Amino acid sequence: MSVAAAIEVKGWCPGVLRPMQSGDGLIARVRPWAGAFGLAEASALADASEVFGNGHIDLTRRANLQIRGLGETSLSGLQDIVERHRLVDRSADAEAVRNIMVSPLAGLDPSERIDVRRLARALESGLAADTALHSLPSKFGFLVDGGGSVSISGERADVALRVVGQAVAVGLDTRSGAEWIGRTSPDAAAKTALMAARVFLGVRREQRRLRDLGDEGLAHVRSVLAPLLGPLDGDLPVDRDRPLGMIPLGAGRTAVGIAAAFGRLEAHQLRSLLAVVEDAGATDIRPSPWRSLYVGARDIAAAHRVVEAARDIGLIVEANDPILRIDACPGAPDCRSSSVDARRDARRFAALGFAGTLHVSGCAKGCARSTPADLVLVGEQGHYQVVRQGTTRDAPERTVAVEEAGTLFHV
Ligand code: SF4
Secondary structure (H helix, E strand, O other): OOHHHHHHOOOOOOEOOOOEEEOOEEEEEEOOEOOEEEHHHHHHHHHHHHHHOOOEEEEOOOOOEEEEEEOOOOHHHHHHHHHHOOOOOOOHHHHHHOOEEEOOOOOOOOOOOOOOHHHHHHHHHHHHHOHHHHHOOOOOOEEEEOOOOOOOOOOOOOEEEEEEOOEEEEEEEEOOEEEEEEEEOHHHHHHHHHHHHHHHHHHOOOOOOHHHHHHHHHHHHHHHHHHHOEOOOOOOOOOOOOOOEEEEEEOOEEEEEEEOHHHEEEHHHHHHHHHHHHHOOOOEEEEOOOOEEEEEEOOHHHHHHHHHHHHHOOOEOOOOOHHHHEEEOOOOOOOOOOOOOHHHHHHHHHOOOOOOOEEEEOOOOOOOOOOOEEEEEEEEOOEEEEEEEEOOOOOOOEEEEHHHHHHHHHO
8 A cells, every 4th residue: 555545544553564644744653572672672763763754753542652743754764764674564454453563561571471572472473363353444453461569450342451469450431430241261261351352343343342332242252252261250350550760670680660741752762771771680671551660670779770860861750640540632733633732832831730630732632531531622724722620522611821821820
């Protein structure tokens, strides 16, 4: 498919083989294999971002790295780099359905009894091999959680696999969140998840997500999977802890969590970070769905050095940093749909000390956050529409000028 033809396709998540047009050029999302980018891969992406894009790299909510500012000509340069590092799939369709989030300390955290990267690889292989699955809607996704100290089980994915003891719980996404329908063995987990995806394809009409199937459709998926599953012992509590900085793992191991404001890394920051984490003994970087990175470290001293260096290069290593309570899309000038510079304004608002969650959106599409926030500011003709306890789609209570918006935080 030509780049021009690919760009015409609507309603998909941008990949390297099928990018998406944005206000600052094409954007291409690079998916890691089994949840991690090797340091050489990440370094190549940092370089490619500067050479072929505009040096901006997004950490996405699906735990990918997104390269921005590509041109139709320079895109092929990125594609060559990605192919050289074997980060690319065999086709754009195969790439589009490889939406697998993996718990970011898989294989590092001794409290995870099973290294779920093996499950993730089996899922990746199964998705690649079964071309019938390539017609899955591109937002349909999987989650693989090792049940350890940094869990992604609170994230939404159509099909979730979560280690419980020596077994793997299988979850289906419903309107009210994950429904854990039974357990299977680690060896059978990927096959079970792929089966759920096949049944979804067989039963869906226009629906793009499992949760949109309705009671009857979900009951059908459940009934097909039921003979493959054993019972679960009790509820599975959801862990929403998102630690940053030093993360002691026990058994002498330490990891480090690092975030970037609004999930935006600059190529030079990533390159500096990679040099430090390599010195600390890390072999890869692991993006998380909450738009941060996790790395392993040789020992506590090495982990401390990573924390200090990350702070020095402008990254975030404190989980209570107020900017982490703000979601903001790029807004203008990066996105053509916006009349406000959402991230510049959000940085100013962060300094004003709002206590709740804040969503600053360039327009009503609300790309940065789909769930309600305490305060939502939606750009409209250079001003902000104000929504409280809602989303960008809710009716605004009023409109304020950018300069006035700070007064809202003290009400
Ligand atoms: S919310 Fe609107 S302005 Fe922001 S990135 Fe999405 S489309 Fe662009």
